Amino acid sequence: MKTKTAIFLLLLCSFFAGYTQQLKPYDLSFPKLADRWDEAMPLGNGMLGALIWQKNNKLRLSLDRADLWDERKAMDISKFNFKWVEEQVHHNNYAAVQKLGDEPYDRSPYPTKLPAAALEFDLAKLGKVVANDLNIETALNTVKFDNGTVFNCYIHAVKQEGYFSFKNLNSAATLPALIVHNYANRQIEKGDNSHAGEGLQKLGYQKGTVTHTASGIRYHQPTYQGHYYEVLVQWKKLPDGNIIGSWTISSDRAASLSPISATAKEPTGWVEHTAWWKNFWSKSRVSVPDALIQKQYYLEMYKLGSVARKGAPAITLQAVWTADNGSLPPWKGDFHNDLNTQLSYWPTYTGNHLAEGATFTDWLWKIRDRNLGYTKQYFGVAGLNVPGVVTLNGDPMGGWIQYSLSPTVGAWASQHFYWQWKYSMDDTFLKTRAYPYIHDVATYLENITRLKDGVRKLPLSSSPEYNDNSIKAWFLEWTNFDLSLTRFLFKAAAEVSQANGKEEERKHWLTILGQLPDYEVNETGFTIAPGANLTSSHRHMSQYMAIYPLGLLDVNKEKDKTIIENSLKRIEEMGTRAWCGYSFSWMASLYARAYQADKAVKQLEIFASNFCSPNSFHLNGDQKGGQYSGFTYRPFTLEGNFAFAQGVQELLVQSRNGYIQVFPAVPQSWANVSFNSLRTEGAFLVSAAKENGVPVKVKIYAEKGGVLRVKLPFKTYIAKDLPPGSIKMGAEGIAEVKLKAKQIVTFENGYE
Helix, strand or coil: CHHHHHHHHHHCCHHHHHCCCCCHHHCEEECCCCCCHHHCEEEECCCEEEEEEEECCEEEEEEEECCCEECCCCCCHHHCCHHHHHHHHHCCCHHHHHHHHCHHHHHCCCCEECCCEEEEEEHHHCCCEEEEEEECCCCEEEEEECCCCEEEEEECCCCCCEEEEEECCCCCCCCCEEEECCCCCCCCCCCCCCCCCCEHHHHCCCCCEEEEECCEEEEEEECCCCCEEEEEEEEEECCCCCEEEEEEEEECCCCCCCCCCCCCCCCHHHHHHHHHHHHHHHCCEEECCCHHHHHHHHHHHHHHHHHCCCCCCCCCCCCCCCCCCCECCHHHHCEECCCHHHHHCHHHHHCCCHHHHHHHHHHHHHCHHHHHHHHHHHHCCCCCCCCCEECCCCCECCCCHHHHCCCCHHHHHHHHHHHHHHHHCCHHHHHHHHHHHHHHHHHHHHHHCEEECCEEECCCECCCCCCCCCHHHCECCCCHHHHHHHHHHHHHHHHHHHHCCCHHHHHHHHHHHHCCCCCCEECCEECCECCECCCCCCCCCHHHCCCCCCCCCCCCCHHHHHHHHHHHHHHHHHCCCCCCHHHHHHHHHHHHHCCCHHHHHHHHHHHHHHCECCCCCECCCCCCCCCCCCCCCCCCCCHHHHHHHHHHHHHHEEEECCEEEECCCCCCCCCCEEEEEEEECCCEEEEEEEECCEEEEEEEEECCCEEEEEECCCCCEEEECCCCCCCEECCCCEEEEEECCCEEEEEEECCC
16 A cells, blocks of 8 residues: 555655656657647556547546457358368459458457547646656656646556546646446547547447446446456545546456555655666667657657566557547557567567567467467468467457468567577577477478479468459469568578477478478569569568568678669669558668668658657658658557667667677768667677767677677777687678677777
């Protein structure tokens, strides 16, 4: 109880002002409240979320919980399977496939992510807003009014509770009102342009019950098949007229909060909250001279800390910020594993946030058994694949089944198990998670492919989202998307088998790898598939997977360089008119892998300036009237935000084919650049600085020990903390040295 009280008391005093403000330049700060939910101030702790904005002259907190789902099934996957789909494609009867696999997703409002409720305070009693600030260092939102009243709110970093307070109230106390979503007759709000779904009333729930007491509100909302959620709010009016309060949301259990007391003396709760965020921010640091990119990067990392937490579900399209507009969220707020979940976790590895990245592999492991069953039922073979569009508990949702039921989604999901191992070198994770998961996916891919004349073939192949949902989206030969993922998977399977002491398995997977064809390339670089060049602007960089994120090609190899450069030239020729925001973020990493630094930076600048709302949310479409893209709508999804953060990190350090490279794609115009504790494969933490246009120092900490192979940003160097002769230089300018666990080596520019 003291913990809870201390939090409230701190919200009423000047304790906040004493907290260090190292990240203050990157805070969100406005002179008013946003008047749209997708421009609101975002708070979250992975499970709970809130958006603070203004609606109908009310200060509104849109409340959310990550595991609020309606998981009723709309698609009956028992009615068809992959072999049947193949037959329909061969017989040019794709309408039958669309009826079973695609139409239920559009026809039914469920399965879907659900919004919870909202808290509102009457602004007429509070006065005019003069400042609205989000301190990203402490995840605290503060709203100031012209009469001196101050509103504070935050969501505790590790407890499932949100807090709010008013101090310096100069009028009659304003008490919170709980606004519930009307599942009976609420309609979609006009002019939203956010790709909203049907009105929430389509879900057909019973009307929830709202119970008021003198100092609290409880909302009980039945959902489906006996499930329900509750929202509980409580507050206390202090003798001086100020107000302190808290809220929580529960799923399938009664909501509870500790009583509010005004007797605690120690600031324990606030310290616990800020300690979590202090630890989060301490993991790494980045400093680049482009102010737009620098601020957007830190806002992306703030959002990452807000939506990824152990024990919480993986990051969905909107995570803990479900649309608050009376309708189903864009694309039902679900898990899209044909791009969105994967991109959302890109920055966790290099950014040294493995704990946040593990929320993805934890969730994938949790739904593994269900996915094993799905694989057996739909693909008719043993092993593991993952649906491309999936519910919280792992059930396939359907949609365009070329992607929602794609045969290679499991391979892309496996990359995150591989990365978790490679960036941590955690032997336990290797043995208990990475090896069994990748082994199961490799088993499935061996079983689903067909061997003819020594070459393996996939029965049907596709390339997201090429040709959208037509029969032409299926190819009878390998697409480069599916082929790249399959080549990566068998390569990774061989590596984890070897690391796990299973030499015969390693040889087996290498044999399977050798049975795969080469990539389909021509003068345009990577094609979509044999006989299918990229002939128009396309939003999904699917055919370029081998460049990034899979890293199967290396621009330092002459053959690979030709493919990469021709591919990038082709992308440029086709233009960006059909791109979404995430396309620009992804493109930054593709350019960085090709050492085209200025072009990479341009993509990041376009994303930050044209495809984000004022609160930094990625809105998919071009918000400056179509300057770069013909998409001008504004559905909020997170993958573009997090791919942006990785794009920045790819400029600074890269893990490439057994070695790491420092400052691989930093523009010459960036005279002063530095970073601290970015993580690479091999569990090395790298720090480096470029001053006055010259790289001056690289410092590397070997967390687990092992052979470090690094391409330094200077030709000659002075190596500190190492005995003479420790370093071997390779022909490609790669320095190689064996380090012990926790050993540090520093390279300084030799200036020759």
